[in-house]
Amino acid sequence: MQVFEKNEMVGGRASYHQDKGFTFDMGPSWYLMPDVFERFYADCGKRPQDLFQLKRLDPSYRIYFEGGRMVDIHADLERNFHLFDELEPDGASKLQSYLDSAKQIYELAIRDLLYRDYRRFTDLLDPKLMSQGRKVPIFKSLESFVNQHFQSDEARKIVEYSIGFLGGSPANTPAFYHIMSHIDFNLGVWYPEGGMRKVASSLAEMAEGFGAEIRLDEEVERINVDKRWVEGITTAKDTYRANAVVVNADYAHAEMSMLKPEHRTYDQRYWEKRTLAPSAFVAYVGVDTQYKELAHHTLFLEKDWSEGFDVIFDPTKAAWPQNPSYYVNVPSRTDTTAAPKGCDTLFILVPLAPDIEDSEALRDKFYLKILRRLEKTIGEDIIGHVVTKRIFCLTDFARRYNAFKGTALGLTHTMRQTALFRPAHRSKKVENLFYTGQYCHPGIGVPMTLISSTIVADEVASRSRGL
């Protein structure tokens, strides 16, 4: 087996950047759903802890609400119940019943919904799935589901923020995804020592252990098809023969640039009509001091965050946000190898609409705006302590990852882009061509892409048996 990667390292969105003794994970920083990692590594005959040390974070994360209130969400559930009692009457029991529901649906999803492929409409008519499916709130938005459970703005935001991991908004994401609260409150937020890049390098190590050859700096230009069969691929360097091809590159890019129109499952019109997940403004900033006001994960949430969602998801309003909610990751809080002694590694992320204007001037202005807001909230000088800075934004996603319209995350999880309605794992035009990754079911996030790979591995195996 050969793996072709256009960039200089493995990991894709989970690449890393180093400068002046600071190391930044460029993409994912939350290690969630440890059960999914365990299952994936077990399929490869390993345990995650055979390849990296895992630490449960406590606090799991910190939130600054606009106006200055700061709360920590802890690994100890009892402390979170106390917090919810402070936020609203009967807060603890409301949180308990919300988490009970999230746990029940999560377990059902893992058992019956996520690890299966959906190829045709009749797959949704499976009797077991239909009886289980009735328990799953998919026709209601997360926003209205949460509003039924909680009254206070802060409690609502705490259970809704995690929808950002799925690249959606509470209004456009089905209530099914309240499972995210079981994921963060019950299963916990973890950190692989050495950063998320350890996950990427461990996957590469396991693949090589199974005999895969990984070819870096080799971009695939064409998938060669004869009638309904892939014969191989062509890169800038050579042409290779293959019995089957699995595409992990961004789906839209692969179909539109590597295949002739008659071999594409989806055309340009299809992609234009999808609801894309956000792009992002990410600043990797190394500072020569430490900010104890910042936890490993800290969220800054605006009171009226709907404006932030509108400028991302409403194409008529797409623009750089005026008052965005944002997120700061400080791995040096947990990991002494992330930054030189006495320094902090700051990763500052603001979701942006895909496909909006991007320029150095816009980035610089936005960088100052966000850093000044951060300084104001934590009451510290940051700009004067910056030792290294890199900004990664819309056009970088498009250039580095061939991301469609610069999306960081592929397709959102709207009702019309869930399960069967996500792009297929198996080409509908070419017999031995498969797709995996965040565009496919089950979707966005490292655990989801591990599940996607498990599904596609089964597909390839069953297809090969049929040949």
Ligand SMILES: Cc1cc2nc3c(=O)[nH]c(=O)nc-3n(C[C@H](O)[C@H](O)[C@H](O)COP(=O)(O)OP(=O)(O)OC[C@H]3O[C@@H](n4cnc5c(N)ncnc54)[C@H](O)[C@@H]3O)c2cc1C
């Ligand atoms: C800023 C950011 C923060 C995130 N935070 C989290 C988080 O905290 N937790 C979490 O679980 N998830 C997070 N995610 C989401 C998660 O990282 C992604 O969902 C997941 O990594 C996507 O994996 P993928 O394999 O589908 O795509 P990718 O990781 O992008 O892999 C696709 C690969 O294909 C390569 N490629 C593209 N075109 C070609 C070509 N023509 N030839 C050869 N190679 C090609 C790309 O270079 C890339 O390496 C985050 C993502 C981003 C961007």
